[in-house]
Amino acid sequence: MKPMGAVPPEFAEHPGALTIGGRSADEWAEAASDTPLFVYDPAVAAARVTRFRHAFPGVELSYAIKANPFPPFVARMAELVEGFDVASAGELRLASCAKPGHAIGFAGPGKRDAELAAAMEAGATINLESEGEAARALAIADRVGIVPRLAVRVNPDVELRGSGMRMGGRPSPFGVDAARAAALVRLVVAAGADWRGFHIYAGSQALDPQAIIDTQAATLALAARLATDAEAAPPVVNLGGGFGVPYFANDRALDVERVGAALGDALGRRGDALADSRFTIELGRWLVAECGVYLTRVVDRKESGGETFLVVDGGMHHQLAASGNLGTVVRRNYPLAVAGRMGAPAIETVSVVGCLCTPLDRLGDRVALPRAEVGDLIAIFMAGAYGATASPTAFLGHPPAIEMMA
Amino acid sequence: MKPMGAVPPEFAEHPGALTIGGRSADEWAEAASDTPLFVYDPAVAAARVTRFRHAFPGVELSYAIKANPFPPFVARMAELVEGFDVASAGELRLASCAKPGHAIGFAGPGKRDAELAAAMEAGATINLESEGEAARALAIADRVGIVPRLAVRVNPDVELRGSGMRMGGRPSPFGVDAARAAALVRLVVAAGADWRGFHIYAGSQALDPQAIIDTQAATLALAARLATDAEAAPPVVNLGGGFGVPYFANDRALDVERVGAALGDALGRRGDALADSRFTIELGRWLVAECGVYLTRVVDRKESGGETFLVVDGGMHHQLAASGNLGTVVRRNYPLAVAGRMGAPAIETVSVVGCLCTPLDRLGDRVALPRAEVGDLIAIFMAGAYGATASPTAFLGHPPAIEMMA
Numbered sequence: 001m002k003p004m005g006a007v008p009p010e011f012a013e014h015p016g017a018l019t020i021g022g023r024s025a026d027e028w029a030e031a032a033s034d035t036p037l038f039v040y041d042p043a044v045a046a047a048r049v050t051r052f053r054h055a056f057p058g059v060e061l062s063y064a065i066k067a068n069p070f071p072p073f074v075a076r077m078a079e080l081v082e083g084f085d086v087a088s089a090g091e092l093r094l095a096s097c098a099k100p101g102h103a104i105g106f107a108g109p110g111k112r113d114a115e116l117a118a119a120m121e122a123g124a125t126i127n128l129e130s131e132g133e134a135a136r137a138l139a140i141a142d143r144v145g146i147v148p149r150l151a152v153r154v155n156p157d158v159e160l161r162g163s164g165m166r167m168g169g170r171p172s173p174f175g176v177d178a179a180r181a182a183a184l185v186r187l188v189v190a191a192g193a194d195w196r197g198f199h200i201y202a203g204s205q206a207l208d209p210q211a212i213i214d215t216q217a218a219t220l221a222l223a224a225r226l227a228t229d230a231e232a233a234p235p236v237v238n239l240g241g242g243f244g245v246p247y248f249a250n251d252r253a254l255d256v257e258r259v260g261a262a263l264g265d266a267l268g269r270r271g272d273a274l275a276d277s278r279f280t281i282e283l284g285r286w287l288v289a290e291c292g293v294y295l296t297r298v299v300d301r302k303e304s305g306g307e308t309f310l311v312v313d314g315g316m317h318h319q320l321a322a323s324g325n326l327g328t329v330v331r332r333n334y335p336l337a338v339a340g341r342m343g344a345p346a347i348e349t350v351s352v353v354g355c356l357c358t359p360l361d362r363l364g365d366r367v368a369l370p371r372a373e374v375g376d377l378i379a380i381f382m383a384g385a386y387g388a389t390a391s392p393t394a395f396l397g398h399p400p401a402i403e404m405m406a
Numbered sequence: 407m408k409p410m411g412a413v414p415p416e417f418a419e420h421p422g423a424l425t426i427g428g429r430s431a432d433e434w435a436e437a438a439s440d441t442p443l444f445v446y447d448p449a450v451a452a453a454r455v456t457r458f459r460h461a462f463p464g465v466e467l468s469y470a471i472k473a474n475p476f477p478p479f480v481a482r483m484a485e486l487v488e489g490f491d492v493a494s495a496g497e498l499r500l501a502s503c504a505k506p507g508h509a510i511g512f513a514g515p516g517k518r519d520a521e522l523a524a525a526m527e528a529g530a531t532i533n534l535e536s537e538g539e540a541a542r543a544l545a546i547a548d549r550v551g552i553v554p555r556l557a558v559r560v561n562p563d564v565e566l567r568g569s570g571m572r573m574g575g576r577p578s579p580f581g582v583d584a585a586r587a588a589a590l591v592r593l594v595v596a597a598g599a600d601w602r603g604f605h606i607y608a609g610s611q612a613l614d615p616q617a618i619i620d621t622q623a624a625t626l627a628l629a630a631r632l633a634t635d636a637e638a639a640p641p642v643v644n645l646g647g648g649f650g651v652p653y654f655a656n657d658r659a660l661d662v663e664r665v666g667a668a669l670g671d672a673l674g675r676r677g678d679a680l681a682d683s684r685f686t687i688e689l690g691r692w693l694v695a696e697c698g699v700y701l702t703r704v705v706d707r708k709e710s711g712g713e714t715f716l717v718v719d720g721g722m723h724h725q726l727a728a729s730g731n732l733g734t735v736v737r738r739n740y741p742l743a744v745a746g747r748m749g750a751p752a753i754e755t756v757s758v759v760g761c762l763c764t765p766l767d768r769l770g771d772r773v774a775l776p777r778a779e780v781g782d783l784i785a786i787f788m789a790g791a792y793g794a795t796a797s798p799t800a801f802l803g804h805p806p807a808i809e810m811m812a
Contacts, residue, residue, distance in 0.1 A: 066803070086803075087802045088764040088802050088804045091803040108763035110759075112719055170711060170764075174765075177711060253701060299515075302538060302582075304577040304579070305577030305578070306577065311713075324765070325731060343421045353515060354516065355514060355518075359578075359580075360732070389801055392798050393798070395472075397475060397494040397500070
């Protein structure tokens with residue numbers, strides 16, 4: 001038997017049939033007319049936003065659309081946050097539901113000319129990833145006659161310790177090295193652009209609060225130093241994100257209140273260079289991972305070599321990360337459950353495998369569960385972020401997953 | 407500097423501008439009106455088929471559509487092979503271009519009732535993965551009044567040594583354990599189904615000819631033993647596939663002639679139980695991986711921490727396997743080249759990264775290349791199998807890749 005992660009508290013509380021937004025898993029499957037499906041409960045995401053507000057008073061919150069770009073979900077998030085982070089022209093179009101005055105930031109290496117132009121026309125802030133991108137953006141702005149909103153994305157000289165994906169402290173495709181950032185600010189300002197400040201993203205999926213505290217402190221210090229060097233006060237400092245969620249056994253939920261208190265202290269002590277700046281934290285996964293449940297039906301129950309397999313109608317074509325094939329070296333189990341028997345004692349060890357004809361398609365490896373029969377629904381949790389769109393949907397020609405909002 | 411795999415011979419031969427099917431990479435990009443794009447040269451796949459014919463006289467060849475389901479490509483493959491292997495109702499629809507009399511086999515755990523019914527109506531052979539699936543298939547056949555074509559997929563008690571994905575010799579979601587296979591044959595025959603024989607698939611992506619030779623010999627012995635036990639002569643024995651292709655430095659192309667000679671000997675010595683059987687080998691990757699090239703344009707060229715990055719307009723959303731995120735533990739480099747400078751000396755070490763805003767999106771890690779500038783095309787080879795459809799197309803909202811046939 002191998003361990004699995006903990007079911008998010010909102011779904012673990014009620015024994016019996018799993019309910020999502022007041023409806024049972026069976027009712028959701030019936031409403032969808034088919035399985036597998038993702039159900040997102042925006043109330044769970046809203047609770048995370050509320051928690052953020054209490055922990056980080058005065059800090060603006062931006063939602064990273066890449067985590068879950070389901071259009072009705074993005075529209076709901078627009079009610080809750082002050083801005084969106086987008087990573088492509090496609091995400092920029094989704095962000096058109098942003099409220100007037102809310103900020104849209106466009107980050108990502110390899111922005112194409114058409115994407116830069118579309119971002120300018122939408123009034124988005126382009127987070128410049130390199131001197132070359134700056135030159136292209138300024139040329140396009142000249143051509144189309146727009147004063148572009150440009151921020152400088154900085155590849156920080158610190159990394160976020162313990163993060164799932166480190167994006168600072170090393171040679172990187174993201175941002176300009178800190179040593180060259182002030183020069184790029186001067187260039188952008190001299191060119192007459194609307195310089196929006198800095199975007200500094202050091203890593204993602206960190207669960208150690210001290211690591212995030214240290215990174216945010218270093219980020220503030222870096223922004224202040226760069227502002228001084230550039231002799232320009234940044235209107236906005238985007239501190240990045242990096243807040244992790246507990247996917248696996250022994251993962252411990254991030255103490256965001258501790259992070260928020262430390263950031264509050266650090267902001268209180270900030271020097272003159274950042275005195276008039278606004279501060280933004282950009283979150284995707286932490287806001288939305290826990291609000292989503294993937295429901296998939298058992299199609300076959302079989303024995304092989306003394307082991308039991310539950311074969312479900314979903315799989316890695318919808319849940320690549322849960323199958324252990326997206327950025328993880330060692331495959332570990334996401335939390336999952338038999339949807340009709342939440343809280344029932346585990347009485348057998350089974351592997352939950354998807355319907356794809358490849359051994360990669362394993363959603364639960366030797367997990368302890370109550371007994372499940374053909375026709376039962378299996379719930380895979382932590383499915384609100386990087387699920388449907390971060391998976392190879394067309395692989396082996398199965399239908400796409402249904403997505404629904406609670 | 408890190409090594410990369412060898413460019414397939416058909417594309418490595420001509421120095422200068424890369425040509426695919428007689429047109430240069432630039433001409434393909436112009437014909438597509440955009441980048442990135444996949445170009446598939448069916449002549450390269452046809453050459454693999456010819457090589458197979460010489461090495462395996464008398465053995466039938468089935469194309470596993472999952473490797474490349476681009477519809478015009480599947481239609482072209484229909485001219486070259488005796489059958490298709492499909493893994494879903496979606497692939498079954500693609501297989502409707504099969505010539506009359508050609509075999510369609512449907513394998514995969516978790517076939518749903520509607521898929522089983524569709525397969526029966528299409529006259530496909532259903533490779534039964536379990537006793538439960540057999541019971542469902544027979545009930546559906548009864549209901550719709552069809553004599554179903556059913557084969558028994560066997561989880562062999564041998565594994566394919568050195569294969570990228572082992573699918574035998576262990577508890578498995580695929581097929582019924584060898585110890586229970588004869589009983590399932592008896593049940594299927596007694597129920598009045600059209601029993602089509604055995605499907606035995608021990609692994610994939612093997613480059614060691616002796617491993618495949620040993621596996622095929624063991625597969626034949628297993629099929630003979632099961633036929634004797636079941637007192638039923640299998641019309642067809644599907645020997646699986648498993649032929650690998652050289653993706654990485656130091657990978658050595660499979661000596662298929664040696665495998666074919668050994669199989670010919672083994673077939674010549676086969677006993678009475680298999681005397682009247684036909685034999686099929688089912689190949690996907692080996693037939694088509696080398697025929698495809700992914701062309702992506704350099705959008706930015708940047709320096710960070712002393713390293714040079716070429717940022718391209720493609721990425722892991724089209725080429726998940728090349729980014730090292732599909733079933734590989736250690737990331738290694740696929741062969742890639744500057745399309746306009748094939749054979750030119752490598753003068754610098756660069757990393758080729760995709761346009762996605764994630765550090766996972768790396769297509770070439772510190773590879774030695776001729777100098778490339780913004781606007782140049784980068785070619786990533788071995789892109790004919792498990793490329794466009796085995797990748798998270800919607801990740802980060804970029805457009806899908808264009809696919810074209812040479």
